[in-house]
Amino acid sequence: MRIDAITIFPDYLRALDLSLIGKAARDGLISVHRHDLREWAHDRHRTVDDSPLGGGAGMVMKPEPWAEAFAAVIEQGKAELGPQAEPLIVFPNPAGQVFAQATAQEWSGREWILFACGRYEGIDERVYEHLEAAGHEIALVSLGDYVLNGGEVAVLALTEAIVRLVPGVVGNAESLVEESHSDGLLEYPLYTRPARWVDPAGAVREAPEILLSGDHGRIAAWRSERSAERTRERRPDLWDARD
Numbered sequence: 001m002r003i004d005a006i007t008i009f010p011d012y013l014r015a016l017d018l019s020l021i022g023k024a025a026r027d028g029l030i031s032v033h034r035h036d037l038r039e040w041a042h043d044r045h046r047t048v049d050d051s052p053l054g055g056g057a058g059m060v061m062k063p064e065p066w067a068e069a070f071a072a073v074i075e076q077g078k079a080e081l082g083p084q085a086e087p088l089i090v091f092p093n094p095a096g097q098v099f100a101q102a103t104a105q106e107w108s109g110r111e112w113i114l115f116a117c118g119r120y121e122g123i124d125e126r127v128y129e130h131l132e133a134a135g136h137e138i139a140l141v142s143l144g145d146y147v148l149n150g151g152e153v154a155v156l157a158l159t160e161a162i163v164r165l166v167p168g169v170v171g172n173a174e175s176l177v178e179e180s181h182s183d184g185l186l187e188y189p190l191y192t193r194p195a196r197w198v199d200p201a202g203a204v205r206e207a208p209e210i211l212l213s214g215d216h217g218r219i220a221a222w223r224s225e226r227s228a229e230r231t232r233e234r235r236p237d238l239w240d241a242r243d
């Protein structure tokens with residue numbers, strides 16, 4: 001998978017060189033390319049924003065640098081992946097659809113994802129129109145119903161959620177199966193050694209006996225019950241939506 005990200009803060013995305021994502025890149029499972037939008041702003045101050053037409057507070061990102069940046073980055077991607085390759089262009093945006101595990105799963109199979117990080121109040125609407133008129137596939141997604149100052153934090157989260165599902169990235173693929181949201185439910189409570197723990201307040205805290213029984217059938221049933229119970233309590237919306 002090739003991942004491109006266009007942003008005015010490329011250093012913000014250096015975290016993609018670390019840990020799981022960084023290792024996936026070093027292992028050749030993905031390639032990550034950061035691009036500074038200002039490279040395509042040609043005035044002396046490399047201006048990428050201006051005040052909103054029609055008035056209002058804040059600033060809007062100008063269309064010209066974005067159009068040039070997309071053309072250049074898409075050309076670079078096609079040079080690597082072939083002329084037929086097409087990116088999924090993802091705009092992290094609070095007005096987008098809330099991102100969910102099912103989308104992460106779907107996008108983990110994509111060959112090429114191009115993230116466009118908006119800042120300020122957002123990007124001139126004509127950039128989206130221009131890309132759609134050129135036949136590009138666009139998705140606006142949000143991490144949740146709150147407002148960040150830009151898309152970079154979302155790119156870190158989205159990339160991690162997607163790339164960890166790319167085959168080979170997470171060592172033990174088994175660990176991906178029984179996670180919260182992987183089956184539409186929340187994960188059951190987890191325990192490890194010591195089975196009997198005296199906490200700092202002196203309370204004796206025992207792990208559930210059944211987990212020490214070695215009876216895998218009963219353990220699986222116990223876990224399934226806890227998962228259902230936890231989902232009903234904490235996320236009735238997920239519980240009601242399950243098929």
Ligand SMILES: Nc1ncccc1[N+](=O)[O-]
Nearest residue numbers: 092093142143148150154
């Ligand atoms: N919530 C957000 N706020 C601003 C930019 C991007 C966002 N997001 O979640 O993708």
